[in-house]
Amino acid sequence: MYKCAIILAAGEGKRMKSTTPKVLHKVCGKEMVNHVIDIMRIADLSDINIVIGKGADKVKESTRFRDVSYSYQDKQLGTGHAIICAKEFLKHKKGIVAIFNGDVPLMRAETVKKLIETHENNGYKCTIVTSLLNDPTGYGRIVRREGVVDKIVEHKDCNKEELSINEINAGIYCFDIESLVKSLDKLNNNNAQGEYYLTDVIEILRSEDNTVGAMIVDYEETMGVNSRVELAEVEKILRNRINKKHLENGVTLIDAENTYIGADVQIGQDTIIYPGNAIEGKTVIKENCVLYPNSRIKDSIIEQGVSIQSSVILESHIGEETTVGPFAYIRPESTIGKHARIGDFVEIKKSTIGDNTKVSHLTYIGDAEVGEDCNFGCGTVIVNYDGKAKYKTKIGNRAFIGCNTNLVAPVEVKDNSYIAAGSTITNEVPEGSLAIGRAKQKNIEGWVDKKGLKK
Template sequence: MYKCAAILAAGEGKRMKSETPKVLHKVCGKEMVNHVIDIMRKAGMEDVNVIVGKGAEKVKEGTKTRNVSYSLQEVQLGTGHAVMSAKSFLNGKNGTVAIFTGDAPLIKEETVKKFLSFHEEGSFKATILTSVIEEPAHYGRVIRNTQGEVEKIVEAKDCNPEEAKVKEINAGMYCFDIEALLNSLDKLKNNNAQGEYYLTDVIGILKSEGFKVGAMITDFEETIGVNSRIELAETERILRNRTNRKHMENGVTIIDPNSTYIGSDVEIGRDTIIYPGNVLEGKTVIMENCMLYPNSRIADSIIEANVDIQSSVIVESHVGEGTTVGPFAYIRPESIIGKHARIGDFVEIKKSTIGDNTKVSHLTYIGDAEVGSGCNFGCGTVVVNYDGKKKHKTVIGDNVFIGCNTNLVSPVEVKDNAYTAAGSTITSEVPNGALAVARARQVNIEGWVEKKGLKK
């Protein structure tokens, strides 16, 4: 059966006190609405439509990589009105539409799949995702008849005293038969305390017409919506703990999960050990048997097996097998570090390729360079890649020895097996097997200190 999803993402989120639309605030490094979109995709939704309103252009920009369509709710007049805004997305479709909220990123893939199956196997025209909690407070109540069948949903502000005692609440997540939903939307009224069009009233309309309505109970934690920074922090805590637990169950050692931050899309191989203070973000992949000592940040990078990293930053780069990085190294975007290399303390690599078995041990900057294998960089080397207007490239061959305090003024090439003398400023090609010395000859002026009156 055809399945699609509509995601409610039009709210302003005033309690967030932010210029950023609520659904674009991040949980575990990813925008809340993108968490929901990704879950819908994993659960088998063929089309996903995002209903936007306040901050529409920002939401479109924040979700542009997700291959979704958009509907615009120009004025926010309730959840029913939001779905009315998506009529053009739904018209002509037959099957099931799942309606979820873009500020509830804790829903699980397996729950969505179970929810869809429950809806379809029960031949319901509508199915509500619900939870049972002791203090329902401001949540809408799910009212069932004596046979346990759903009769209606009543918003908290519209509950009578008996309805207010009900502990089963509406999670704000639904499955609908598309045709039945479209017919019911035309019959919605806004005669309620808020003067809004409630999507929940569709349930009463369908029941009055003799259609079956189902309700599936799930863990309340999965249905939590974010309306404030406090709730955002709590959602972050829940998802972070869930993510860390998944990796530990898969064979990763996380020494202190409470102080380890792993994004929801990060992949980690077994027998990797992660110390406290590490932040792993984006599409990062950490392979097997790596050692992440405390306080590194790795974003959108691939770290191959058996790599040790200490207190360093690696962004949008690739680190080869058996390499060591840090402490206090910075590997900037578009860098590729080879196998069994050494990137040491206070080394910065920018948009460069470093070959296998090359050692860049300390206090060195390499930018816009192509470095071969088996090289050694002395302390204090600088690739001078910027002339004030343009960046230029440096090419260093295999088995090259760069002496301490060498400046390589780009564009320049140092060929295989060449050496540079310590303190040299290299401005032209160094041939294969040559030693380049580019410094003034030392001159000692006897008695200079005394003549200048500087002797102490």
């Protein structure tokens, strides 16, 4: 059977007090709406439409790589109106549509699958996700008759008996598409707010003797975000859930409450992570690594056996058994080889560093190809920018770069060559050569006394 999803993401979210659309606020490093999209994908809902409104261009920009379509809600006139705006997406479709809010990042994919199965197996025209609350004040109540849903009653409209009901509407639905589209044509906004409510579709379906079901879900999964306080609560829940998954998979987190791992990060067994680390994006950390405190790693691949101390690694690849840091900065598009050493206060930018090469301290390498078994002395700088353009530097295998060397790009240093400390190199260094690019030392005897500078 055909299955699709509509995600409601048109609201402004005034209580967030932000110029960023509510659904683009991040939870564990990923926008809430992208959490929802990814959950739908895992649940085998491949055809996804997002209803956008406030901040539409920003939402499109943030979701552009996720293969979704869009419907536009120019005025926020209720949830029913949002689905009316998506009628073109539903046109000529037969099957099931799941409707979710874009600010519900805690829903599990297996719960979405169960919702669809419940809907299909029972032949419902609509299935509502509900939760049980000890204090349901303010929520619409689910009134059942013989196990199925009879109606949804808003809190303010409940009688005494209905107020005692603790099953509430979570605002997440699964509909038969054709029944939903027919019901949308019958929706009206004859209420105090002048809005179209999706919950009114339930009443329309029931009035036509259609069966409406409900599936009870843990309230935590249905939590929406309407304020920074709720954002922080959801962040904490999802972070704990992510960290627990890694612990169960054989990763050691020394202090899980102070370790920040993104939702899409992969970590191998027997890796040890100390507190204060922030691991973001699509990062993959393989087996037997050690991340000492206070590093940031984003969208990078860290091969097995790597040790990292207090460093920043962005969109790069670190080879097996390499050590990084403390206080190293590896910028995007860098590849570090196996058994290499990137030490303290070293910056690597858009460069390749070969196996067994040591860049131990106080060095900048930018736009360079560096071979294997090289050694960089303290204070080496690759001068890659002339004020107008960036140029490339090539360094062969087994090169030795003396301390305080400037390599002025474009320049090439061949295999097995040495550069004397304090040199500025502007021309090619031939294989097996010693390059010296500094002024000859000159001593002026008696100069201090002559200038009267002796203390």
